[in-house]
Amino acid sequence: MHVTPYDRVTFVRTTGFGLALCALALLVMWATDGAAGWNARLARLGALAPVLGAIAVAMAAAQARWRGEPLALAAIGVSHARMTLGPLAALTWIGTLGAILLGWAPSDPSALFPSLHERTWTPLADGWLSPADGIVVRAGFTVEFVEPLALASQPPLPSRSSLVLVVLGATAALGVWMAAELRPASRLILGTCAVLASLVAFHLVAAGRTGPWILASGPAILAAHAASRVAYDRRRHAGPSPARNC
Numbered sequence: 001m002h003v004t005p006y007d008r009v010t011f012v013r014t015t016g017f018g019l020a021l022c023a024l025a026l027l028v029m030w031a032t033d034g035a036a037g038w039n040a041r042l043a044r045l046g047a048l049a050p051v052l053g054a055i056a057v058a059m060a061a062a063q064a065r066w067r068g069e070p071l072a073l074a075a076i077g078v079s080h081a082r083m084t085l086g087p088l089a090a091l092t093w094i095g096t097l098g099a100i101l102l103g104w105a106p107s108d109p110s111a112l113f114p115s116l117h118e119r120t121w122t123p124l125a126d127g128w129l130s131p132a133d134g135i136v137v138r139a140g141f142t143v144e145f146v147e148p149l150a151l152a153s154q155p156p157l158p159s160r161s162s163l164v165l166v167v168l169g170a171t172a173a174l175g176v177w178m179a180a181e182l183r184p185a186s187r188l189i190l191g192t193c194a195v196l197a198s199l200v201a202f203h204l205v206a207a208g209r210t211g212p213w214i215l216a217s218g219p220a221i222l223a224a225h226a227a228s229r230v231a232y233d234r235r236r237h238a239g240p241s242p243a244r245n246c
Contacts, residue, residue, distance in 0.1 A: 003085075006069075006073075006086065007085050007086040007089070008086065009086065010060060010064070010085075010086030010087050010090075011086035011087070011089050011090050012090075013060050013063065013086075013087075014053075014056050014057055014059075014060040014086065014087040014090035014091065015056075015090040015093065015094070017055075017056035017059045017060055018052055018053050018055075018056035018090060018091075018094040019094075021052040021055060021056055022045060022049065022052055022094070025045055025048055025052060026041060026045055029041045029044060029045070036111060037108070039106050039107055039108040039111075040107075040108045040110075040111030041111075042101050042104070042106065042107040042108075043101070043102055043107040043108050043109050043110075043111050043112055044111055044112060045098065045101060046098040046099065046100075046101035046102030046103075046104075046107060046167060047098065047102060047112050047163070047167060048098070049094050049095055049097060049098020049099075049101070049167065049171075050091070050094070050095040050098060050167060050170040050171040050174050051170075051174070051195075052094065053090065053091040053092075053093075053094035053095050053098075053171070053174070054091060054174040054177075054178055056087075056090065056091070056094065057084070057087040057088065057090070057091050057178045058178070060087050060090075061084075061087065064083075069083075070083060080179075080181050081179050084178065084179050087178070088175050088178065088179055091171065091174060091175050091178065092171060092175060094171075095167065095168065095170065095171025095174070095175075096168070096171065098167050098171075099164045099167040099168050099171070102160070102163055102164055102167055103160055103161070103164045109157070109158075109160050109163050110157055112163070112202060113157055113202055113205060113206035114202070114203055114206050124136070126138055126139050127139055129146075134146045134147055156208070157205070157206070158205060158211075158212035158215070159212075162212045162215075163212075163215075166212070166215045166216060166219075169216055169219050170216075170218070170219040172219075172223075173219035173220070173222045173223040173226075174219070174222060176222070176223055176226045176227070177190075177222040177223065177225065177226040179226070180225075180226040180229045180230060181229070181233070182225075182226075182229060186225075190221065190222065190225050191222070193221055194218040194219070194221045194222050195218065197217045197218045197221055198215070198217065198218035200217075201214045201215050201217050201218065202215065
């Protein structure tokens with residue numbers, strides 16, 4: 001497949017949006033989660049990378065529609081799937097970068113799963129200590145962070161390699177889903193369902209109720225939706241089968 005200048009422009013445009021969203025996500029994590037270190041933040045960024053890449057694709061598509069690019073390309077016979085080659089390449093690159101971050105040794109994949117311990121406070125001479133969280137509240141309401149105590153009751157978490165596969169699978173599923181021609185309302189509803197399914201899956205795995213395979217439930221919803229839409233479009237464009245000659 002020949003790569004056109006428009007593909008390169010949309011790739012750079014989408015990559016810029018994606019990197020800006022990644023930087024914003026890191027800034028939000030740094031500002032709101034002081035107890036977590038950069039190892040945990042890198043792991044969370046790696047897991048969020050496919051979603052941020054998909055949002056970047058949506059932003060690039062909105063800008064292209066505002067500029068009238070899809071109408072001009074459709075007028076010369078370019079299909080919707082061909083128009084999205086550059087943005088989808090950027091999504092693949094961003095998602096792969098997220099998988100690399102998650103597979104990188106310094107990152108902490110355990111930060112992706114909610115802690116199941118019950119928060120308790122131990123009185124100190126000049127304040128209170130939450131041992132599991134590593135939070136110390138001193139007199140005068142000053143807050144300090146110390147090394148949290150490891151809890152033996154936490155169920156075993158999925159391996160790093162399985163989480164990397166989940167991120168790569170989510171990248172592929174989001175690429176197929178973003179390439180499909182969908183109504184904005186359908187995309188919003190199915191995207192919300194996929195996010196909720198992923199949140200429930202992470203909680204179930206953290207609780208030890210099921211294996212890591214359920215982490216693929218969110219991407220599977222998007223892939224199934226895109227596949228059903230593609231099959232519907234093919235049947236619609238194919239039309240009724242011609243009658244056989246007797």
